[in-house]
Amino acid sequence: MKLIYAIVRNNDSAQVTETLNKKGFYVTKMASTGGFLREGNTTLLIGTDEDKVDEVIEIVKRECGPRQQLYLNNITPGDYGAMNSVVNVGGATIFVMDVERFEKI
Numbered sequence: 001m002k003l004i005y006a007i008v009r010n011n012d013s014a015q016v017t018e019t020l021n022k023k024g025f026y027v028t029k030m031a032s033t034g035g036f037l038r039e040g041n042t043t044l045l046i047g048t049d050e051d052k053v054d055e056v057i058e059i060v061k062r063e064c065g066p067r068q069q070l071y072l073n074n075i076t077p078g079d080y081g082a083m084n085s086v087v088n089v090g091g092a093t094i095f096v097m098d099v100e101r102f103e104k105i
Contacts, residue, residue, distance in 0.1 A: 001099040002053050006044040007032065008064045008092045013042035016063035020046065025056060053096055066091040 008016055017027050028045040046056055071087045 001102050002048055002050050003097045003099050004044075004046040004048065004053065004056055005095040005097070006046065006056075006060050006064075006092050007041050007094075008044065008060065009034075010040040010042055012064040012092075013044070016060055017044065019059050019063050020044075020056065023055070023059065025052075025059075047099065047102060057094060060092050060094060064092045 006016070013029060017029060020027050025046055025048060030043045030045065032041045032043045033039075034041045044060075048056055068086050071085050
């Protein structure tokens with residue numbers, strides 16, 4: 001048994017959760033906050049058999065593919081070095097952990 005932590009953008013969480021549910025995977029959603037862009041994230045917890053881990057990861061990749069977004073730096077008058085920049089957003093951070101014991105009550 002494996003536990004997959006998939007950290008995705010809030011904008012992607014509904015679609016990836018819906019697709020995982022349609023494929024028979026149960027998902028628990030937790031709110032979290034990202035670092036660089038300081039935007040909301042969703043951490044998905046997905047318990048599954050070891051032979052289905054790759055299928056879960058492929059679904060997350062397909063639904064949360066990376067995109068580019070304009071990042072507006074907060075500048076004040078006199079800040080000559082500050083510039084807006086294009087950053088990659090989307091994608092996911094995924095951790096796969098061994099589960100020693102699982103019970104559904």
